[in-house]
Amino acid sequence: MAHRIWNFNAGPATLPLPVLERIKADLPNFNNTGMAFMEMSHRSKPYDEVHQAAKSLARELWNIPESHHILLLQGGASTQFAMIPMNLLREGQKADYINTGTWSKKAIKEAKLFGEVTIAASSDEDNFSYVPTQSDLNLTADAEYVHMTTNNTIAGTQFHYTPDTGKVPLIADMSSDIMSRPLDISKFGMIYAGAQKNLGPSGVTMVIIRDDLVAKCKEGNPTMFTYTTHVDKDSLFNTIPTYSVYILKLVLDYMKEIGGIAAIEKENNAKGKTLYGAFDAMSDFYRCPVREDSRSLMNVVFRLPNEDLEKQFIAEAAAAGLGGLKGHRSVGGIRASVYNAMPLEGVKALTNFMKDFAGKNG
Ligand SMILES: Cc1ncc(COP(=O)(O)O)c(C=O)c1O
Structure with a gap:
């Protein structure tokens, strides 16, 4: 193939050409450091600058309030399916899930390992050909959280409103529509997404989590699977996927540049x-x-x-x-x-x- 195609892949997916060109130019000798970015320590100054810039660009671009931490984690959205209930759902407690397709079902399966799952609404009986409206939602007043998938990558459906869940925190898997439109982030307790569709390559997962949910994290879970660890260590508890974060930062730069x-x-x-x-x-x-x-x-x-x-x-x-x-x-x-x-x-x-x-x- 002598030239680039129009790439309609579902993820990993197409990246902006100017970003790819920048990666190419930077590759052997990043910013005159004499090293490729991927060869540098995650504890080095050049890495830290990129890490901080990626977070602050995301905050600025999407108007993410200070009440919400931005974490850069590994394991994809699939790890979040388990990490959310592992941290936020204790035995005997309930969580509401809105079932809108394959990815919701996977999240539900993991949550059932940790607590009681109630299905607030489901479009399963209609082949997931729609997303429930607010009046379809049967919410549990004492749930720990409500989980939704804002965009259903396989069924081709998307929520065009943010459900009102009252005092119960709303948690959203936005793997396939993160930062595709302005949203009032303050309405969400947590948002998560693998970068590989809208934000860059695979390898890094963005988690946006509100203070009060971090404070509620269960004690006694493995260190790597506890949100508190990553909040306390600014997502640098262990070796972060540095190259994926660098490309994420370039994509965010580009998003800013185009308006x-x-x-x-x-x-x-x-x-x-x-x-x-x-x-x-x-x-x-x-x-x-x-x-x-x-x-x-x-x-x-x-x-x-x-x-x-x-x-x-x-x-x-x-x-x-x-x-x-x-x-x-x-x-x-x-x-x-x-x-x-x-x-x-x-x-x-x-x-x-x-x-x-x-x-x-x-
Ligand atoms: C909506 C949604 N959630 C979760 C996932 C799983 O993401 P990951 O492969 O990053 O674990 C995908 C992957 O395509 C997805 O589209």
Whole structure:
């Protein structure tokens, strides 16, 4: 492949080209230190500068209040599925979970190891084709927290409102839509996401956790699995994935340069309008299985009239330089992941291809 494709992979996913170019330029000799960044100690000054800058850029860009700590951890969102109940759910206590798909179910499975899980709402009976509305939520007044998945990477659904959970802290897995739109972070007790979709490469997980939840962490858990450790040690208790943090910082720099999260949201809305508009214009050929009020602006899923045509679509799209369009193996179909770093131009290339394909095969 002589040039870059339009990369619609679900994660790890496409990164902004200027960031990749910067990585390339920095690689052998970072800032005239005589070393690559990945060769430096995580206790060194150059590393610490990047570490602090990544956190303060995230705070500034997304308006994260001082009441919330920003942690950079390992183990992906999957580790958070266990770490949350391990720290915040004691035997006999309850936590509410909103079940909106594969990732919610995985979080629920882990929580059941530690306490009682109540399902506040679920769209399971309808193939996870929508997210519950506020009035669908059956919340438990004495729950320790409510857990939700804001964007469902496989089902292609997204919450377009923040549930009101009263005094019960709201915890959100934002793996596939973190920093894709402005949000009132003060409404969340905790937010977490692996970086590999909207914020950089895999290897680092951002956890944003409010003071009162840190204070509630259970004693007696393994040191690495306790939020208090990472708050006290500023995420430097052990060897952090330095290179992933460095790329995270470059992505955040880039986000700031292009106008911050308001500008990113505008572009994401335009991308969504273009793609969903294409289904509506060619509804005899393309079908989006997601309820209109729940359509994701990050992972756009759709079906063609039959599976043979879907296979042909994926193969011909790849040959035309549009990659990563195969739906998740558990659901099939087509999935276009259009995270922050996918420009509108890439989405237009896809909708043009869709028009041609429908014209030839419809
Ligand atoms: C919404 C969501 N939650 C959790 C995960 C799991 O993340 P990780 O692979 O970082 O553990 C994913 C991965 O795609 C995801 O999309």
